[in-house]
Amino acid sequence: MELRLSLGDSSKPVEFLTQNSASEQQNPIKKNGFNFCMELGLNTNGGNQENKSHERDGGDDDTSEDTREDFMENTPIQLDLLPRAPVPRRTPSHLQPLPWSSDNGSSENGSISGNVGLLAAARGLEVNRPPAEEVSSANSVGSPFQMDFGMYTNTNTGNENLGGNDVVETERVLSSRASDDDENGFNTRKKLRLSKEQSAFLEESFKEHSTLNPKQKLALANQLNLRPRQVEVWFQNRRARTKLKQTEVDCEYLKRCCETLTEENRRLHKELQELRALKTSNPFCTQLPATTLTMCPSCERVATTSAAATNARTTTIDSTTKPINPFPLSRPRFYPFSQAPPPAPHHHHQSAAS
DNA sequence: CGTGCTGTTCAGATTACCTCA
DNA sequence: GGTGAGGTAATCTGAACAGCA
Known part of the structure; x- marks a missing residue:
């Protein structure tokens, strides 16, 4: 008997959650560097983990300007929901100072750009940080919260931003953006x-496709007021969770299969003992070749067959003793003895019973 | 064509934060 | 209020792959 089970095979569609796993597809990955600053004018020097985590992940936000512009040209903007502040030209991330540092400093002298205000807002909205700290910060010119609130209010007017709960969402987003404060x-x-x-x-998006191409990622990020990196991370974690759950389901399934097979094995052993007892009680049977057990592939009934069949003794096991198929989906062949011949003609047990 | 480099995405493992009982 | 468990966003690491020189 051969037992095959694939655990966590990524090539296997995951259906128990997504229901339409067929749509899962690996989209051709074309690099794009897009950033949340696109719609918000947020200076990406304040990018959250991009500076701290390494260059690879920074690719979302720190790709070259050319690439980004190419992407702009080649990508139809799917959602024009947000007021588009000019995209600040940025140098590559590895040339950038630490977040919130020199760029902000250059703007300290009275020129309160939207970016600076956002930066300050982002900083000020650090959930666990005392307000006094942000006030003392050189970056928090004016009221960060006002800047932030106003900007997001505008952002949310007339669009279908799913962030909902504007202020709360703003806090969420910005606190996440300001999470890495290496500088201090x-x-x-x-x-x-x-x-x-x-x-x-x-989740809905994940049901449609468990992986994202850059366009989808950007569109989602725009719609949800998240950074593309956050969308990407969410999908990665979501895939991981899906796989974990699938593994749990598979383990449970295997467990049940094991129990079923154990029970089946026990039953067959008992059956074998009975057959041997029958064999010894019948002297003619001693001349007969060994009895084998086979399973009819069509009806899945186990039958004992004897080649000589002097007594035409083919015992059909009635429905009450029909073996439980532990693999209802795969319908594996079930030969209790490995040397059993290929399945006999169909319904041999029926003919034998007549 | 083969090779090395770079950039990107992914899975897997892990960490760290947050919520809740 | 303190605490541990669980959920999950974020990070790290390495592999795979594509594009380019």
């Missing part, structure tokens, strides 16, 4: 909690 040695990893709306939307 905080370097705390603030926990962003996605709103229900965001999660639901991401």
Whole structure:
């Protein structure tokens, strides 16, 4: 008997959650560097983990300007929901100072650009940080919260931003963006909690495709007011969760199969003993070749067959003793004895019973 | 064509934060 | 209020792959 089970095979569609796993597809990956600053004018020097985590992940936000512009040209903007502040030209991330540092400093002298305000807002909305700290910060010119609130209010007017709960969402987003404050040695990893709306939307999207191409990622990020990197991370974690759950389901299934097979084995052993007892009680049987057990592939009934069949003794096991198929989906062949011949003609047990 | 480099995405493992009982 | 468990966003690491020189 051969037991095959694939655990966590990524090539296997995951159906128990997504229901339409057939749509899962690996889209051709074309690099794009897009950034949340696109729609918000947020200076990406404040990119959350991109500076701290390494260059690879920074690809979302720190790709070259050319690439980004190419992407702009080649990508139809799917959602024009947000007011588009000019995209600040940026140098590559590896040439950038630490987040919130020199760029902000250059803007300190009275020129309160939207970016600076956002940066300050982002910083000021650090959930666990005392307000006094941000006030003392050189970056927090004016009221960060006002800047932030106003900007997002505008952002949410007339669009279908699914962030909902504007202020709350703003806090979420910005606190997540300001999470890495290496400059001050905080370097705390603030926990962003996605709103229900965001999660639901991401779930819906995940049902359609468990992987994202750059366009999809950007569109989702735009719609949800998240950074593309956050969308990407969410999908990665979501895939991991799906796989984990699938593994759990598979393990449970295997467990049940094991129990079923154990029971079946026990039953067959008992059957074998009975057959041997029958064989010894019948002297003619001693001349007969060994009895074998086979399973009819069509009806899955186990039958004992004897080649000589002097007594035409083919015992059909009635439905009450029909073996339980532990693999209802795969319908594996079941030969209790490995040397059993290929399945006999159909319904041999029926003819024998006559 | 083969090779090395670079950039990107992914899975897997892990960490860290947050919520809740 | 303190605490541990569980959920999950974020991070790290290595592999795979594509594009380019």
